[in-house]
Amino acid sequence: MPRTDSRRLVLDHAARLFRERGYAETSQRDIADACGIRTASLYYHFASKEEIVAEVLNIGVATVSAEVERRVDALGPDAAPAARLQAAITGHLCALLELDNYTGANIRIFGHVPPRVREITMGPRDAYEAWWRDLLAKIAAQGAFRPEVDLKVIRLLLLGAMNWTVEWHRPRPDAAESVEAIARSLTDMALRGVFAEPAAAIA
Amino acid sequence: MPRTDSRRLVLDHAARLFRERGYAETSQRDIADACGIRTASLYYHFASKEEIVAEVLNIGVATVSAEVERRVDALGPDAAPAARLQAAITGHLCALLELDNYTGANIRIFGHVPPRVREITMGPRDAYEAWWRDLLAKIAAQGAFRPEVDLKVIRLLLLGAMNWTVEWHRPRPDAAESVEAIARSLTDMALRGVFAEPAAAIA
DNA sequence: GTCTATATAAGGATAGAC
DNA sequence: GTCTATCCTTATATAGAC
Numbered sequence: 001m002p003r004t005d006s007r008r009l010v011l012d013h014a015a016r017l018f019r020e021r022g023y024a025e026t027s028q029r030d031i032a033d034a035c036g037i038r039t040a041s042l043y044y045h046f047a048s049k050e051e052i053v054a055e056v057l058n059i060g061v062a063t064v065s066a067e068v069e070r071r072v073d074a075l076g077p078d079a080a081p082a083a084r085l086q087a088a089i090t091g092h093l094c095a096l097l098e099l100d101n102y103t104g105a106n107i108r109i110f111g112h113v114p115p116r117v118r119e120i121t122m123g124p125r126d127a128y129e130a131w132w133r134d135l136l137a138k139i140a141a142q143g144a145f146r147p148e149v150d151l152k153v154i155r156l157l158l159l160g161a162m163n164w165t166v167e168w169h170r171p172r173p174d175a176a177e178s179v180e181a182i183a184r185s186l187t188d189m190a191l192r193g194v195f196a197e198p199a200a201a202i203a
Numbered sequence: 204m205p206r207t208d209s210r211r212l213v214l215d216h217a218a219r220l221f222r223e224r225g226y227a228e229t230s231q232r233d234i235a236d237a238c239g240i241r242t243a244s245l246y247y248h249f250a251s252k253e254e255i256v257a258e259v260l261n262i263g264v265a266t267v268s269a270e271v272e273r274r275v276d277a278l279g280p281d282a283a284p285a286a287r288l289q290a291a292i293t294g295h296l297c298a299l300l301e302l303d304n305y306t307g308a309n310i311r312i313f314g315h316v317p318p319r320v321r322e323i324t325m326g327p328r329d330a331y332e333a334w335w336r337d338l339l340a341k342i343a344a345q346g347a348f349r350p351e352v353d354l355k356v357i358r359l360l361l362l363g364a365m366n367w368t369v370e371w372h373r374p375r376p377d378a379a380e381s382v383e384a385i386a387r388s389l390t391d392m393a394l395r396g397v398f399a400e401p402a403a404a405i406a
Numbered sequence: 407g408t409c410t411a412t413a414t415a416a417g418g419a420t421a422g423a424c
Numbered sequence: 425g426t427c428t429a430t431c432c433t434t435a436t437a438t439a440g441a442c
Contacts, residue, residue: 024226040410189392196349
């Protein structure tokens, strides 16, 4: 393997730019400039812009998928449902906001890429969402959720709360809004809610 | 005023297309075609594509803002915190998913428009978010939230869970995932959580 | 693997007729 | 208010040298 993998360099810069500016707003010239090469040189590594973005999207799902499963598996098979949920949430947020730019790029631009690109990259994406479906289903099977809870809607709302962080979270020196803190807030809200007296909840 | 306001027709189709395909992915030709006119005719109503999208974004915020405030105000000044939160959540989701395409367009493309457009449209957007900040602050002042709750993070997570629905919700005949049902699920999770025994929550 | 040069298309925008 | 015609710029992509 080459000492500096220029193919990977292209992907890294592409992921960062796609995440920062969006897909259509990022030209191949932007990507090439960031890499210090010419636009035409990109075609040695990739056949088209769509091929670049497809690979960025796939790496993004692989990254978050690996991170989340790693953290949950590390807890062992007998971990409490609450701990498993917290580990999954922390892993998702960590991949999205800290690990690299691939997952963030995926979340930000997936809905804005050409339909063909969406089609060829949605397999792993669906598989990742299925993993979450399974996680919640297992927790429900243990009787940890209140029975009236709609698992599908809750899953989509939780993933939405997490995915949207990419729109507002900016890395900061202080730990007030660290990824850990956000994960704890979300887990806590999901588990017990934010109300002091839940009994006061609407019928 | 004219019998058919063609300026508004342009905005309506632009909002729909921006919401469906994104900003960069929607050309002025697409908008003109949808309206049954030529590209050049758009310039009678708007000076540029940026002027069109800026107005779409502003209408979107005005719509959701009016809807949310209307529903909360209708409860009267003595309504319970839980009812106010539920009304606000329902109003936001309703504007986003049912009322028209303007709010959905705003949420989907705001992060993808040229920086100048973001700058000139972020005033009302920030004001709307400030309204949410106030709502949660008032509820907190009544002592309804557990004291350790981080109001800023919770606000951003709630708005995120709602805003992300535009990525997955598709209108359906059955009421299983009606806007009302989604709003109830989210309000319920925010208030009391989804766990049967919150005591089992992580330290 | 990267370059220069260039083909080709698409999109935003303007001029001026009707 | 909408049209036809056209300009200008940008972007993807290709050809072929080094």
